[in-house]
Amino acid sequence: MNVADDSQASNSRETAASQRRKFLVIVDDTPECRLALRFATRRAVNTGGGVMLLSVVPPAEFQHWLGVETLMQEEARETAEALLKQLAADVNKSSGIVPELVIRIGQTSEEMMDLLNGDDEISVLVLGASAEEEGPGPLVSALANQLSSTFPIPITIVPGNLSVEQIDALT
Numbered sequence: 001m002n003v004a005d006d007s008q009a010s011n012s013r014e015t016a017a018s019q020r021r022k023f024l025v026i027v028d029d030t031p032e033c034r035l036a037l038r039f040a041t042r043r044a045v046n047t048g049g050g051v052m053l054l055s056v057v058p059p060a061e062f063q064h065w066l067g068v069e070t071l072m073q074e075e076a077r078e079t080a081e082a083l084l085k086q087l088a089a090d091v092n093k094s095s096g097i098v099p100e101l102v103i104r105i106g107q108t109s110e111e112m113m114d115l116l117n118g119d120d121e122i123s124v125l126v127l128g129a130s131a132e133e134e135g136p137g138p139l140v141s142a143l144a145n146q147l148s149s150t151f152p153i154p155i156t157i158v159p160g161n162l163s164v165e166q167i168d169a170l171t
Contacts, residue, residue, distance in 0.1 A: 021049035021123045022100070026056070026112060029083055032128030032160035035167060037087060039158045040126040041095050042171035051091055051099040052122060054115060055080040056108040077103060116152055124154050131160035 023040035027033050037053070044051050057080050060073040084101045091099045104111035116122055158167065 020121050021047055022052050022121045023124050023126050024052045024122045025126050027053050027087055032130050036126045036128035036158040039167050041091050044097055045095045046171060051097055053084055053087055053099050054102045055084050056111045057105045059105055124156055126156045129157050129160050
């Protein structure tokens with residue numbers, strides 16, 4: 001890709017982001033995810049933006065019997081769908097925003113990048129960092145260490161030890 005192409009891609013994202021700012025939240029069933037979602041929702045309300053929830057289902061690795069693998073994949077997708085619906089209802093109830101829901105099958109970092117490359121309205125990635133001793137979580141660690149300098153949009157990392165009141169005060 002040459003310099004002119006990079007400039008055009010950047011201008012395209014900036015123009016789209018100014019039209020409608022979307023906050024992308026990678027979701028799972030953790031307390032820090034709910035804090036990140038709260039932060040993103042409040043920021044979206046305050047900036048007239050939207051919220052997009054991405055759930056990534058890992059590919060089934062049990063390949064001995066295709067029927068079992070298919071069943072495992074369907075169950076994982078149904079679990080992800082139920083979680084997305086629950087979180088979307090919470091977002092809608094607290095803000096009036098109807099979030100976009102996306103389920104992808106694959107590796108989280110790859111699916112997230114694919115989504116970012118395909119939707120120029122996404123202007124901020126919001127992640128929750130675990131407050132546990134093991135560290136902030138694999139995606140937060142990967143983005144902070146390896147990708148942050150080349151990432152196409154700002155990344156907001158919400159510490160998992162913040163209270164709802166602290167998050168509300170920040171937004």
